[in-house]
Each structure stands twice: as C-alpha cells, then as structure tokens.
Amino acid sequence: MKAAREFVVNTLVGGIFIVVPVYLAIVLLLKGMQSAARLVKPFAAMVPDWLPAETFFSLLLVLLACFLVGAAVRTKAGRAIREKMEKVFFERLPGYGLLRSLTQRLAGDTEESAWQPALSEIEDALVPSFIIEELADGRYTVFVPSIPTPFAGAVYVLARERVHPVDVPFTQAVRTISRWGSGSGEMVAAMRSPTSGPTA
Template sequence: MKAALAYFAKRVVAGLLVIVPIYLAILVLLKGMKSLGQLVRPFSKLLPEWLPAEQFLSLILVLLICFFIGAALRTRLGERTRTRVERGVFEKIPGYGLFRSLTQQVAGDSRQNVWKPALVEIEDALVPAFIIEVFEDGRYTIFVPSVPTPLAGAIYVLEASRVHPLDVSFTDAFKVITKWGLGAKDLVAAMEAGTNRREVPMLVSKADGAP
C-alpha cells in the first residue's frame, strides 16, 4: 500500500511540475491582456467587427512588452538590474535558482552549467542524466530522471571519472528521456566524440616530446 501511494505521489508531483508553470504563464498572460483592454479599446474600433479586436490587440501588446523586456535584459544595465532583483528577492524563494537555470537551458543558454546533459556510469550501465552542481573537489551532483516523467527522478553524488558531460542541447537530451530512450545512440556518439577530442592533444604532446 505504501509503495502504491509513493508511486502515485511521485507521478502527481511530476505532473504538477509541468502543469503549474504553464498554468501560471497563461494566467499572467490573460491578466495582462485584461489590464491592457481599456488602452487598446479605441484602436479596436478600426478593425473589422468579426475580429475579436480588443483581445487580439491586447495579446499583441503583451507580447511586445515581453519582447522589449527580454531585449532590455540582454543589455549590460538590464543584466545588472536583473541580478540585483534576483539576489534580493527571487533567490530567497526555494527552488527558484534551479528552475531559472532549467528555463535558461530550454531557451538555449549554453553558458549555464546547471542541467547540463551528461551520461553517467551507474553500476555497469551508461545512464542519461543532468549535472546539477560541481563540487570543489571535482565531484558532481547528478539528477537522473525517470521515464517518461523526466522532472522526477533520483539524485546521485558521483566522482568525475563516472560523469561524461555531453556537447548536446538540453532539449535534445530531454527528448531522449521522454521518448523512452529513442535517440540515446546520439548521446553515446557525443560522449565518444568528446573523449576523442580530449585524447588527441595528449597524443600530440607525447609525439612532440618523443626523441
């Protein structure tokens, strides 16, 4: 009975981790459209009557505001302002930093080291995983997602020799997990290609020093 309840609870949490951010994003979008309704109402009369002009213009205006905010955050001043706000407010919210890194990885920010795809050695197998944290002594905190709910899984602390970071995007690794392992051969190929690139300079240096 306890095992069944634990199984059910894990699946509920995994579902919530997917649904809640989507729900909140839609809620904020609708709230923004409603707030801007009065502002765009005079312009909505210029469009055909069959078109839901007020909702359409409100949506366009909200998206434009999001675009300009996103563009401003890419500037040096915007980056400093965002950092101050995050440190002063948002980073006090449990789990904010981790999920911020997750969303940045989804957006293709290659500078992020958190949620970096990897293949890790567990027993005699290679397991798709994500790097969450790097220790000062070189060890890694690893998140191994479950299938097919990759936002639930297990946490491991592994030696560096058992962790193979991959030069692939977060979304590519995420798809492999959600597709029950389909495409894992591409992750193995990326690992082997990275290993070969590291070995070539070592071989060259030995050759240069040979008599």
C-alpha cells in the same frame, strides 16, 4: 506494488512540472490582457464591431511589452538590473536558481552550465543524467531522471570519474529520456572524457 506507486508518483510530478508553468503563463497572459484592454479601447472603437479588436490589441500590447522587457535585459544595464533583482528577491525563493537554469537550457542558452546532459555510472551501468553543479572537491551533483519522466527522479553526488558529460543539446537528452531511452546511442557516441568537465 511499490514499482507501480513510484511510477504513478513520478509521472504525476513530471506532469505537474509541465502543466503548472503553462497554466501560470496563461493566467498571467490573460490578466495582462485585461489590464491592457483599458488602454486599447479607443483604438478598438475604430474597428468594426464584428472584429474582436479589443482582444487582439490587448494581446498585441502584452506581447510587445514582453518583447521590450526581453530586449531590455539583453543590454548591459538591463542585465545588471536583472542580476540585482535576482540576488535581492528571486534567489531567496526555494528552487528558483535551479528552475532558472532549466528554463535557460530549454531556451537554448549555451552559456548555462547547469543541466548539462551526461551519462553517469550507477552501479555497473551508464544512465542518462544531468549535471546540476560541480562541488568544490571536484565531485558532481547529478540528477538522474525517472524514465519516461524527465523532471522526476533522484539526485546523486558522484566522483568526477563516474560522470561523463555528453555533447548533445539538452532538448535531445530530454527527448531520449521521454522515449524510454530511444536515441541513447547518440548520447554514448557523444560522451566526453570525465576529466574535461561540463561545458554548455
């Protein structure tokens, strides 16, 4: 009964972590398109009525705005402004830093050190895990996901020698977990020395 309850809760939490960000992104996109519709009306009026020009131009304008913002934050000045905003506003939100690290990992940011795939020694076994941070005393905070839900599980603080970073992409580690451990052999083969520390 307890195992069934844990399975339902972990699966539900994992689904929420996937559905909620997607839902919020869609809502924000639709809101942005509604605001942009006023700006594109003059251009849409020049297109035949049978074409959904207003919707198309609104979507195009929102995507262009997102692209320009993304390009701006890649500049030196843009990065400085983004970091300032994060420190003043966003980092005060619970879980923002961890969510940002996860998002950057999903986007393939190789400079992000959090969520480094690893194999951790729990009792007498090696379990797929993610290094969240390194503590001042050299120990690691690791997140051990609950199979097959990658984003629900337990957090451990383990000695450095019990944590073995692996040189595989974050997405590959998530895929292994979501497939009930299929592909773990590649993680074992890519296991590094516990003394080398996590790298992106």
